[in-house]
Amino acid sequence: MGSTREGQDARDRDEEGRARSARPRDGLGRPLPYGAAGVERQPEGVVRRPRESVAEAQALLDAGKPFHAHEVFEDAWKSGPEAERALWRGLAQLAVGLTHAARGNLTGGPRLLRRGAASVEEWAGGSGRWDPYGMDLAGLAGWARRLAGEVEESGTAVDARAAAPRLR
Template sequence: MPDDYAPAAGEALEEARKLLAAGRPFHAHEVLEARWKTGPAEERELWQGLAQICVGLTHIQRGNLAGAAALLTRGSARLGAYGSTRPYGLDLRALAVEADAITAVLDEGNADAGSAVSAILARLTPGE
């Protein structure tokens, strides 16, 4: 990412979705991190939580299950702090629950990066 990349919220979400769909969660993290660093202060927890979940997915791809569980848990906690609000149409509660479910599977010693990325991507899509 260029140092001066400052995506708008919608742009960051759209690009992150495309990158996740392509199996590139680390790159999705980079986009979300850019938004976290350049967006409004009151949204930092949102963008940081989303970025941490994407880094967790990256750790699954790389076989670092402990690191994945740690980042997914941190990201889920940040999103959980939003309660039932739906910024940008995102169901953050469902996204946090999905991250926690992936962590539970990892705790059992199982890891399927493709399934994990698909599950998060499905929840990163705005609901009705």
């Protein structure tokens, strides 16, 4: 059962009344104590054009914020056409895999990187498109598998900024 803070419900809520933690987050999306200075969060539910999603996610990856890039991909997954949902879900998995690898999750990070690689390859194979919106899906899948192997072999967390992929 969640603990309450003085004068607040047990669960934080957004404007629509949905449960959403108001705790600040660091650059890798980890919750910080209430009142701590955190990284500005990505707004949820933003509908962007696909190329805008790719550009925004790349800027976040370049800044070492893969958790936030995952949220951009998640918005595209939830708001995009049904035929592209597996693509955006796979890209979100790649970003979450990098997030976990940077947090030091040496099992979950590689697992998510490989799952994301398989998802984007499966989507591309079924769609016949390896470069949607200018993205290099084959290159991303290769990056993810290499990084997964490096994390497992080294047994250490990665620097999210230094390990970030190039989407295009």
